Amino acid sequence: MDSTDWIKVKPEVIKTDGVLTYRLQSTAGGFECSVSALRWVCDNNVSFQYQFGSWDRHMERLAAYRPAGPLLDIKVISGKLREVYLPHWICLDHSPDVSESFAVLHVHSDGVSVERGSEVTQCHIKLFETDFSPRGVLMKIGIKVKMRCNVLIYKTNNKHVKLHVYLIPRDAAVLQAMEQMEKDDGYRRIKKPNPNKCFQMQDYFILTTDMATAEIIPRVTPVSPVSVPRIGMRRLTDLDRACATWQLQAGVPAETVDVFKRRLKTHLFNLAFI
Structure with a gap:
C-alpha cells in the first residue's frame, strides 16, 4: 500500500494506575494509529489495544542490536489482524542498503528472541506473523545510519x-x-x-x-x-x-x-x- 492509502485512526486512551493503554477498532482496510504510527490491515471488523513497553530489561540480552522504534505490547480483543507493520525511526533515504540490518525483538514467556521482518519500508517493518506479545524494531550495532x-x-x-x-x-x-x-x-x-x-x-x-x-x-x-x-x-x-x-x-x-x-x-x- 502507498503511504497515502493508510487511514489514520485516533485511539481511545485509558489510564489505569498510571499506565496508558491505547485502544483501537476498525472495519476492513488499512489503518495507522495517530499516536504510535502502528499500521494494520484487516478483512473484517477488529478491536485491539497496545501499551508501550520498556527496552531496559531486555538490553543485556541484545548485545548485537539497539532499539530502532517503540516496543509495543499488542493484544487483540476481537477479530483478526491480517498484516501488522511496526514503526521505526531509521532514515532509509540516507541508508538504503541497511534493510538487511533490521530485526524484530519478540518477547515471549520463555524469554526473548530476535527475528526477521518480512518487509522493510521507509517507516515500518512488516511482521511475518500476527500472534502477539511485546515486539519492537531493532538495528544492528555498528551500522552507520541517520534517524x-x-x-x-x-x-x-x-x-x-x-x-x-x-x-x-x-x-x-x-x-x-x-x-x-x-x-x-x-x-x-x-x-x-x-x-x-x-x-x-x-x-x-x-x-x-x-x-x-x-x-x-x-x-x-x-x-x-x-x-x-x-x-x-x-x-x-x-x-x-x-x-x-x-x-x-x-x-x-x-x-x-x-x-x-x-x-x-x-x-x-x-x-x-x-
Missing part, C-alpha cells in the same frame, strides 16, 4: 524562564516518557515544527542562542530509548523578553569543543543510543 528526530521544548511559568530542550528519535514511547517526566516537574510543552532533515547517530550537536543574557547549562544523562540527552537553557530575563532564537547544529568535530565554548558560549552533547 528521524523530534525537538521537544518545555518551559516553566516562573518569572525567570527556564527551558528544557530535547532531541529525541521520532518515537511515541520516548515522547510519552518525556511528557510525563516534564509534567511531573511542572513544565509544559511549547509545540514547534520538528526538523525535516535526518540526524546522524553518534554525531555531535550544539545549542546556541542570540540572547546575550541567556545561559545554556548542559545536563547530559545516560542515553537510551527512554533516557535522552537533556540540556536546560535558563533565560535570565523577564518572561516578556524571553523571545530569543536558538539553533541546533550538527556535525561538530570533537576537536573544536574548546573553540565553540569560547566563541559561542555553548556546550556539546553526543547523541547516541545503546
